[in-house]
Amino acid sequence: MENLINLWQSSGAYQMAAGQFVMIVVGLLLLFLAINKKFEPLLLVPIGFGGILANIPGADLSLSAAEAALAGGDPRVLLQMAQLLGAEQLESAYAFESALKEALGNAPAALQLRAEQVALDAGYSNGMLYNFYSVAIASGAAPLVIFMGVGAMTDFGPLLGNPRTLFLGAAAQFGIFATVLGAVGLSVAGIMDFSIADAAAIGIIGGADGPTAIYVSSLLAPDLLGAIAVAAYSYMALVPLIQPPIMRALTTPEERKIEMVQLRHVSKREKITFPLLLLILVALFLPDAAPLLGMFCFGNLMRECGVVSRLSDTAQNALINITTIFLGLSVGSKLAADKFLDPKTLGILALGIVAFAIGTAAGVLMAKLLNLVSKHKINPLIGSAGVSAVPMAARVSNKLGLEANPHNFLLMHAMGPNVAGVIGSAVAAGVMITMVRAMTG
Amino acid sequence: MENLINLWQSSGAYQMAAGQFVMIVVGLLLLFLAINKKFEPLLLVPIGFGGILANIPGADLSLSAAEAALAGGDPRVLLQMAQLLGAEQLESAYAFESALKEALGNAPAALQLRAEQVALDAGYSNGMLYNFYSVAIASGAAPLVIFMGVGAMTDFGPLLGNPRTLFLGAAAQFGIFATVLGAVGLSVAGIMDFSIADAAAIGIIGGADGPTAIYVSSLLAPDLLGAIAVAAYSYMALVPLIQPPIMRALTTPEERKIEMVQLRHVSKREKITFPLLLLILVALFLPDAAPLLGMFCFGNLMRECGVVSRLSDTAQNALINITTIFLGLSVGSKLAADKFLDPKTLGILALGIVAFAIGTAAGVLMAKLLNLVSKHKINPLIGSAGVSAVPMAARVSNKLGLEANPHNFLLMHAMGPNVAGVIGSAVAAGVMITMVRAMTG
Amino acid sequence: MENLINLWQSSGAYQMAAGQFVMIVVGLLLLFLAINKKFEPLLLVPIGFGGILANIPGADLSLSAAEAALAGGDPRVLLQMAQLLGAEQLESAYAFESALKEALGNAPAALQLRAEQVALDAGYSNGMLYNFYSVAIASGAAPLVIFMGVGAMTDFGPLLGNPRTLFLGAAAQFGIFATVLGAVGLSVAGIMDFSIADAAAIGIIGGADGPTAIYVSSLLAPDLLGAIAVAAYSYMALVPLIQPPIMRALTTPEERKIEMVQLRHVSKREKITFPLLLLILVALFLPDAAPLLGMFCFGNLMRECGVVSRLSDTAQNALINITTIFLGLSVGSKLAADKFLDPKTLGILALGIVAFAIGTAAGVLMAKLLNLVSKHKINPLIGSAGVSAVPMAARVSNKLGLEANPHNFLLMHAMGPNVAGVIGSAVAAGVMITMVRAMTG
Amino acid sequence: MQETLLQQGLDITLFGMGIVFTFLLLLVIGTGIMSRIITRYFPEAEPAAPAVGGQAAGDAHLRAVIQAAIEQHRKNKRR
Amino acid sequence: MQETLLQQGLDITLFGMGIVFTFLLLLVIGTGIMSRIITRYFPEAEPAAPAVGGQAAGDAHLRAVIQAAIEQHRKNKRR
Amino acid sequence: MQETLLQQGLDITLFGMGIVFTFLLLLVIGTGIMSRIITRYFPEAEPAAPAVGGQAAGDAHLRAVIQAAIEQHRKNKRR
Numbered sequence A, B, C: 001m002e003n004l005i006n007l008w009q010s011s012g013a014y015q016m017a018a019g020q021f022v023m024i025v026v027g028l029l030l031l032f033l034a035i036n037k038k039f040e041p042l043l044l045v046p047i048g049f050g051g052i053l054a055n056i057p058g059a060d061l062s063l064s065a066a067e068a069a070l071a072g073g074d075p076r077v078l079l080q081m082a083q084l085l086g087a088e089q090l091e092s093a094y095a096f097e098s099a100l101k102e103a104l105g106n107a108p109a110a111l112q113l114r115a116e117q118v119a120l121d122a123g124y125s126n127g128m129l130y131n132f133y134s135v136a137i138a139s140g141a142a143p144l145v146i147f148m149g150v151g152a153m154t155d156f157g158p159l160l161g162n163p164r165t166l167f168l169g170a171a172a173q174f175g176i177f178a179t180v181l182g183a184v185g186l187s188v189a190g191i192m193d194f195s196i197a198d199a200a201a202i203g204i205i206g207g208a209d210g211p212t213a214i215y216v217s218s219l220l221a222p223d224l225l226g227a228i229a230v231a232a233y234s235y236m237a238l239v240p241l242i243q244p245p246i247m248r249a250l251t252t253p254e255e256r257k258i259e260m261v262q263l264r265h266v267s268k269r270e271k272i273t274f275p276l277l278l279l280i281l282v283a284l285f286l287p288d289a290a291p292l293l294g295m296f297c298f299g300n301l302m303r304e305c306g307v308v309s310r311l312s313d314t315a316q317n318a319l320i321n322i323t324t325i326f327l328g329l330s331v332g333s334k335l336a337a338d339k340f341l342d343p344k345t346l347g348i349l350a351l352g353i354v355a356f357a358i359g360t361a362a363g364v365l366m367a368k369l370l371n372l373v374s375k376h377k378i379n380p381l382i383g384s385a386g387v388s389a390v391p392m393a394a395r396v397s398n399k400l401g402l403e404a405n406p407h408n409f410l411l412m413h414a415m416g417p418n419v420a421g422v423i424g425s426a427v428a429a430g431v432m433i434t435m436v437r438a439m440t441g
Numbered sequence D, E, F: 001m002q003e004t005l006l007q008q009g010l011d012i013t014l015f016g017m018g019i020v021f022t023f024l025l026l027l028v029i030g031t032g033i034m035s036r037i038i039t040r041y042f043p044e045a046e047p048a049a050p051a052v053g054g055q056a057a058g059d060a061h062l063r064a065v066i067q068a069a070i071e072q073h074r075k076n077k078r079r
C-alpha cells in the first residue's frame, strides 16, 4: 500500500506542478490584463490573485479538509476514507486517488460529513479559499449581495422614460440561448462533453453580467465556475472591441444617424414604484428569478425611496466592496489546475465570445424590427446595449453614434436597454435554473 | 401515496396562495408606512421587503432545505423524511404534511441534521432568507451588533448629569410586565393560546427597543418574531400619536410648565467610567443581561474612550448599516404567511399598543412620585421618555413641554430617562430570559 | 449522583468566582493601559473588554453549547455526556467534571458533534464570544483579513529603495527562535510544561506582529492564545521602553551619528511588481507561509495597482475595522480564568519580553555586520526596527538617531527593516507551523 | 441520450426566449400603466428631489460655503 | 396548568419589576459614588474635549465657516 | 522525551533561521533583478498617475465649485 502511494506521489507530483505552473502564469496574465489593460479590474484583480493562491503547490488553499486529506496521501487516512466511501477494492495507485476524489464528490451529505470528520481528526483543515468559497458563493450570498449593490447603483430613469427599450434587453438574451444550443451541439458532435447543466451555465456568459453568471454556475456547474467567470468578465472588458464591427455590419449609415427624441422627465414616484412593480411580477410569474431580481429590486428601492440613504450608501460602498473582495478570491479558488486546465475551458472561451456576438446582433436587429412598427424611431446602435455589460455597452453605442453624427448623444438612450439587459439575463437565469433542475433532478 | 400527495397539493396550494397574497399586501403596506409616513424606515423598509420575498410562492426563500423538501412534496422524499422522523403511520394527506413539519420542528438536533442531509441529497437547499436568518438572528449576532452600534451612538451625559432619571427608565418597564400579565390573562381566559415564553416575548414590545425585542423573541418565541418586530417598530414610529394623550391626562398644566435646572457639566472621565460601572454591576448581579448590556457598554466605551475612534466610527456606520440590512431581511423571513397569519398576531398587535400606553403612564407617574420627595422638581413630561424609543420619545416630551411653556426646552432632560429606558428594558430582557428558561427548561 | 454534583457546585463555585474576579481586574487593567497609556488601543480595548465579558460568572459567553452543558451541571445531561464520551466510571465529583471537559476537548470530531447535539437538545447554546471566536479566529479568517488590510496600508518604497534592509528584518527574527529555545529550556529544566507546539507559539511573540501571533497560536496552541496575544500587543506598546537601552548598549556614539544616503526614487511599476515577486517566491519555496503572505501581498497589490482603489480603501477602513472589533473580542474570550490563570501565562510574559530584547539586539548587530562589507554605511539604530512593531520601532530608531545627531532623520530608512520584519516573521511563522505539525502530527 | 440532450437544449431555448419576452412584455405593459396612473393621479408637487447621499451633499455645501466666504473676503479687499 | 400559567406570569412580573428597580437603584448609587470620586479626586485639567466622530467634526467645521461668513457679511454691512 | 523536546527546539531554531535568511536573501536578489529590469526596460514615461475612483469624482465636484466661483467672480467684475 505504501509503495503504491509513493508511486502515485512521484508520478502525480510532477504533473500537478506543471498544471499549477501554467495556472500561475494564467493568474499573472489576468492581473496584467486587469492592471495594465483595465479589464474589469475590480473583479479580475481578486480573481487573478485568488487563482495564483489556489495553485500554490502544497498549500491546499482551495481544498476542503477531506480533499486535503486525499491530497496529503497518508496511507492510513486514505484507507479510512476508502472504507468510508466504499471505494477500497481499487487497484492502481492513480485510479485509487482519483476514484476516491470522485467518490467523495458524489457521496451523500452524511458520508461527506463523516469524511470531513475523519480529515479533521487526522489534523487537516479547510483551506482559506475553500472557506471563502463556502461562505461567499456556495451559500449563494455574495452574488446576491453584489446584485443588491448594483440595484442600489442603477438609475431606471432612462428605461422608464422609454419602456420599449425593454424589448432590446429581451432580444439580446438570445445570445444566452444560442450559446446553450452551441454547447449542446458541440456535445452532440462529440467535440466536447457538456451536460445540459454545463450548457446552461455556459450560456449565461452571454448575459454579460458577472454576478448572474457566478450565481447560475455555482448552482448548475460549480466545476466550470472559474472558467465561466473569467470568460464573462474578460469579454465584458472586450465589449469595445467585440461589438463595433457587428453593429456596423448590421446597420446602414442612415440608421446610425437617427437622432432620438429627448427622454421625458421621470418622477420620483415612478422610480420608487418600478422596483416594486418588477418584484410583484416576479412573485406572480417567475419565482425562480426571485433571489436575483428580489435583491436587485431591494437595492434599487433603497436607492430611490429616499428614506434609507445610509443603508443605500453602505450597499453601494462598504458592503459591495467587501463582498467583491471575497467573491473574487473565491472565484479564483476555482482556477485550481485540475478544474481549469480542461478542454472544456477552451470550449467555454470559444462559446462565450460567440454568445456576446449573437447577443449584440440580436439587440441591433430587434431595434430595427421595432422601428418597422413605431412612430418614434430608435437608433439601432442602442440595441447592442441590451446585452448589459453596464455601462460599457452603452458607451460603445454612444461612441458609434457620435462617429455617424457628431450631434447624436445616445448615452442616456442606451442606458435603457443596458439596464433592461440586466433584468433580461436575470429572468433567463431563473428560467434556466428551474428547467435544468427539472431535467436533471 | 402519490394520489394522496397530489390531493394535498391541489387543496393546499390555493390556501397557501391566499395567505401569501395577503402577506404580500401586508409587506407593501409596511413599505408604504416606511416610505410615505417615515415609520422607522431603516428597519421597516428591509422588513417589509423581506416579508414580500418570504411570501413569493414556490421560491421557498425563507425555508431550510428540509422544510423546502417537505413543501416540495416529492413522495419519495416525504416518505424518507417520515421514516426518519418516525411519523410514517399518519393517514390523511394534510395531516401527513403538517405532522411531518411539526415532527421536523420538534426533532432532536441529530435527527434534524439527518433530515437536512436527506433534503440536500434530494437537491434542495436552504433559502436565501433562511440563511440570512440563521447567520443574523438565530446566532444572536445581529441584534447584539446593532446594540453595540447603538451604544456607540449614545451619549450618557444627560443621564449622568441627573442619575435620578434612571428611575423613570425603570418605571416605564412596567409596560413590559403588565403586557406579560395581559398575554397570560388572554390565555387563561381562553381567548388566545400564549405560552409563558410567548407572553414574555410579547411583553418586551413594551420595551420600545427594536434589537432587544428581536433578541428576546428569537430566543423565546421565534415563530412570533415577525409579528413582535413589526409591532415594536410600528408602535415606536407611532410614539408621537400614542403618548401625548396619556401624558396630558396624567399631568396638570402646572406640572407641564415645570422648568428643570440646567444639567451640570459631565466630565469625559465620568463618561468613560460609566459603561464600565454598568458592566461590573451586570457581571455581579445580572449575568443574563450580559450579552445585550455587554455589547451596549462596549459600543459606548469605544465612543467615549477617545482612542479607538476608527472602530467607533465603523460601529456607528458601515457595521450597523450592514447588520441592519440583513437583520431587516431576516425579520421579514418570519412574515411567511403560515407564521404571521395567525390569531396570535392580532393578540400581539393589541397587547403591544397597551404595553406602550402603560409604559408611558408608569414613567409619568414615577416622575410625579419622585417630585414628592425631591428638592429639584422633575417635569413629569420627561417620564414618558423612559420607554426608550430613542430619540422619538424624548422629542415628544420636548414638544409637549414647549406647548405648556414656550421657554421650556426639555429635550436634553428627557434624553436621560430615554437612554435609561434602553438599560431598563435590557435588564428586563435578561430577567425574563432566565426566568422563562427555568420555567420551561 | 445528585449530591455529588451539588458538592462539586458548592466547592467549585467559589474557586471559579475567585479566578473570574482576578480576570475581570486584569481586563480592567488592560483597558486602563489601552485608554490612559495608549497601549495599542485598537486591539487592547476590545481584548480587555472581551476578557471581562468572558469572565462574567454564569453568563458562559465564551463556552460552546457542550461546554456550557458541562458547566451547567445538570446531572442528567452530565451523565448523557459521560456515556457519550466514555468517561462514566469516574468517581470524585471534581475529577468527573474536569475529566469530562478533557474528554470533550480530546474527542474525535464525530463525538464532539454528538455532544453538541446533546447540549442543544438540553436547551444550551453557544455563547456569543464562542461564536465570534469560531468565525473570526478558529476559521483563520480574521488574522488573514487584518493582514490583507495591513498590506493595503504598507508602503514598500523604503524597502525597495534599499533592499539590503531585508537582512535586518531577517536577523531580528532570531528573537523568535531564541524564545522557542527558551521555552524548551524551561520545560527541560522542569520549571514549566510547554510542548514544542506551545514553545513555537510563544516564540512568535518575538515577531512583534499581532495578527501573525494570533494566527500561529490559534493553530498551534489555542489555549495559550489569550496570553500570547496580550503579551504581543503589550510589548509592542512597550517598544519605546524596551528597545532604547539595548540599542544604546550595542552601538557607539559614532555609529549612532551615521547619516544614510537619500533613498532613490522607486517607480510605481516596481511597487506593483514587488508583491507579485514576493508571492511567486512564496509559491515556489514556502507554501506554508502562503495564507499569511498571500493575503498581505494581495492587500499591497490592491494598494499599488491603482485600478481598485475602492477595494483598497475598504480593506484599509471598514473591513479592517470590523474585523478588528471581532478579533479583539474573540481574543478576549481566551482570557477566561481557567485558561489564563495558569503558571504558563507567567512563563509567556517572561519569555515574550526576552524575545523582544533578543530580536532588537540581533537587528542592531546585523546592521553592524552589514557595515563591515558595504560601501554605503547603515546606521545600526535602524536594525532594531527589524522586529516589526510597525511603525513604533521605526520611530524609536528615528528618535535615537536625532538624539545622537540632530540632522539625522532615520524614519524613512527605518521603515525598510520595519516592513521587512513583517515579512520575516510571516516566513518564520510558516516554517514553524510546518515543522511543528510534522513533529506532532 | 444525445438526442435527448439536443431536445433539452431546444426546449430550454424555446421556453427560455419565450418566457424572457413574455415577462418583459408584461413589464412594458405594467410600466406603462404604472407611469400613466402616477402621472395622472399622483403628480409630483415639487421638481425632482436633489441627489441622495448626505456625505457628498454635505461636502458640496461645505465647499460652496467656503467659496462664498472666500468671494466675500476678496470683494472686501478689492473695495 | 392554566393556574400555573397565571402564577408564572405573576412571578415574572413581580420578580422582574423588582430586579429592574433594584438594579437601576444600584446603578443610581454607583453612578453617584463614581461621579463624586471622579469630580473630587480626578478632575479634568482642561475643559471637555471636543466630540469624537468625523460627522460632528465636519459639522463643527461647517459651523465655523458659516460663522466666518456671517461675520464677514456683518462687517460688510457695517461699512 | 525531554531530550527529544530539546532536539525539536534546536531543529526549529536552526532550520527556521536558515530558511528565514535564505528566503529573504532570495527576495533581496529577486528585488534587485526586478528593479534593474524595470528601471532599464520599463521606465516610467510620465510622473505617477492620478488616483482613480471616488477621489476623482470628489475632484470633479471641487472643480465644479471652483468653476462656479469663477463664473460668479466674472459676473461681479462685469457689473
Ligand code: NA
Pocket (backbone or CB within 6 Å): A206, A207, A208, A209, A386, A387, A388, A389, A421, A422, A423, A424, A425, A426
Ligand atoms: Na444581460
Ligand code: NA
Pocket (backbone or CB within 6 Å): B206, B207, B208, B209, B386, B387, B388, B389, B421, B422, B423, B424, B425, B426
Ligand atoms: Na425601553
Ligand code: NA
Pocket (backbone or CB within 6 Å): C206, C207, C208, C209, C386, C387, C388, C389, C421, C422, C423, C424, C425, C426
Ligand atoms: Na516581525
